[in-house]
Amino acid sequence: MALLPDSALMPLRRDGLDPVPELGELREREPVSKLNIPFGVNVWLVSGLDEAKAVLGDAKRFSNDFANLAGKGLSVTHSPGGLGFADPPEHTRLRKLLTPEFTMRRLNRLTPGIKAIVEQRLDAMAAVDGPVDLVEEFALPIPSLVICELLGVPYEDRGDFQRLSVARFDLFGGATASLGAISESLEYLLGVVEKQRAQPGDGLLGMIIKEHGDAVSDMELAGLADGVLTGGFETTASMLALGALVLLQDPDSFKLVHDDDAAVHDFVEELLRYLTVVQVAFPRFAREDMEVGGTKISAGDVVVVSLASADRDPALGPDLERVEPTRAATSHLAFGYGVHRCVGAELARMELREAYPALVRRFPSMRLATSAEDLDFRKASIVYGVDRLPVLLD
Numbered sequence: 001m002a003l004l005p006d007s008a009l010m011p012l013r014r015d016g017l018d019p020v021p022e023l024g025e026l027r028e029r030e031p032v033s034k035l036n037i038p039f040g041v042n043v044w045l046v047s048g049l050d051e052a053k054a055v056l057g058d059a060k061r062f063s064n065d066f067a068n069l070a071g072k073g074l075s076v077t078h079s080p081g082g083l084g085f086a087d088p089p090e091h092t093r094l095r096k097l098l099t100p101e102f103t104m105r106r107l108n109r110l111t112p113g114i115k116a117i118v119e120q121r122l123d124a125m126a127a128v129d130g131p132v133d134l135v136e137e138f139a140l141p142i143p144s145l146v147i148c149e150l151l152g153v154p155y156e157d158r159g160d161f162q163r164l165s166v167a168r169f170d171l172f173g174g175a176t177a178s179l180g181a182i183s184e185s186l187e188y189l190l191g192v193v194e195k196q197r198a199q200p201g202d203g204l205l206g207m208i209i210k211e212h213g214d215a216v217s218d219m220e221l222a223g224l225a226d227g228v229l230t231g232g233f234e235t236t237a238s239m240l241a242l243g244a245l246v247l248l249q250d251p252d253s254f255k256l257v258h259d260d261d262a263a264v265h266d267f268v269e270e271l272l273r274y275l276t277v278v279q280v281a282f283p284r285f286a287r288e289d290m291e292v293g294g295t296k297i298s299a300g301d302v303v304v305v306s307l308a309s310a311d312r313d314p315a316l317g318p319d320l321e322r323v324e325p326t327r328a329a330t331s332h333l334a335f336g337y338g339v340h341r342c343v344g345a346e347l348a349r350m351e352l353r354e355a356y357p358a359l360v361r362r363f364p365s366m367r368l369a370t371s372a373e374d375l376d377f378r379k380a381s382i383v384y385g386v387d388r389l390p391v392l393l394d
């Protein structure tokens with residue numbers, strides 16, 4: 001990241017919660033534009049809604065496989081792997097293992113667990129004297145524990161799991177990605193898989209083992225679990241923290257979520273759109289020469305789609321620069337689009353719809369313990385977020 005010129009990092013920069021104005025100006029002027037990248041590879045930034053859908057919706061002409069970078073002057077000794085970086089038919093096969101575990105019928109089984117996790121965190125916060133860091137006490141533990149429920153990690157192992165997911169979170173935050181933390185995580189998950197293999201439970205891993213047995217290897221299962229952790233932890237944690245910040249800064253939203261159960265659905269959709277915490281999709285690699293939105297793209301070029309910009313494109317609706325808590329839900333791209341669209345979208349919604357109302361109802365006088373200007377937002381992170389969010393509860 002440090003090697004990239006500032007203009008190339010513009011799609012990851014924000015001004016508080018909002019993308020920098022240059023991104024919106026670029027979308028109006030040139031919804032497919034060339035980024036200035038010094039590695040001898042053409043990189044295009046897609047910032048318009050229709051153009052974003054054209055790229056993300058076309059898995060035939062755009063590949064997610066990092067092997068496409070080989071020979072382009074970038075070393076790809078460590079392709080990230082996992083669902084998000086696989087192409088059909090491999091992607092279709094892996095995704096088919098996961099989707100039955102994310103149907104509403106299967107997810108509903110998690111509702112009591114999610115409620116209990118949220119209540120337990122609120123109790124823990126209430127027990128703290130003085131300011132509480134909402135990131136550490138609320139935003140990080142909730143998705144980590146929910147992923148334990150989902151995967152079927154036994155209660156006695158959850159402390160380790162949480163430590164590990166927070167270590168991964170630190171890794172995402174820092175520029176120096178240490179492969180050590182990733183392999184430690186895979187090793188730990190392999191241990192979880194082995195236990196499930198011996199005694200399959202009712203969680204995602206146990207169910208896949210019961211259903212597919214020897215057709216799926218331990219390494220593949222650990223990889224899927226790691227993908228779920230990577231995809232579902234930092235994203236949901238950022239939504240919980242930044243969404244709480246919106247509530248703290250806007251008394252109307254706070255009152256709405258406090259008073260009106262029926263309003264929570266649309267409020268959460270609006271927050272997902274407005275915050276679009278996954279700022280850009282995984283890079284796509286053009287397989288052939290083509291045009292997107294009238295711009296010529298050549299085989300081998302890299303395409304980066306700005307989901308945050310697409311979600312403010314006037315083609316999606318009017319006045320999208322503002323968060324409007326009662327706006328009717330839009331068909332936003334916060335969870336992506338096409339075959340790689342987030343597999344955990346419904347689970348994330350369940351968590352957010354549970355957590356925000358519970359938070360404001362338990363602590364109706366909650367307020368920031370610092371001025372908003374002093375908050376440390378991530379500077380150039382693919383998943384936007386805030387490192388600490390100190391609040392006073394009464």
Ligand code: HEM
Nearest residue numbers: 083084231232235236278281282335336340342343344348
């Ligand atoms: C608010 C929270 C979340 C947001 C904003 C989010 C966003 C996204 C986005 C934008 C993509 C597509 C990226 C692309 O096409 O390049 C994606 C994919 C994915 N997400 Fe999520 N996600 C969230 C929560 C979750 C959860 C809770 C899980 C699982 C427990 C999860 C698992 C995944 C996986 C496995 C993929 C890869 C899917 C594929 O390539 O087929 N995500 N997510």
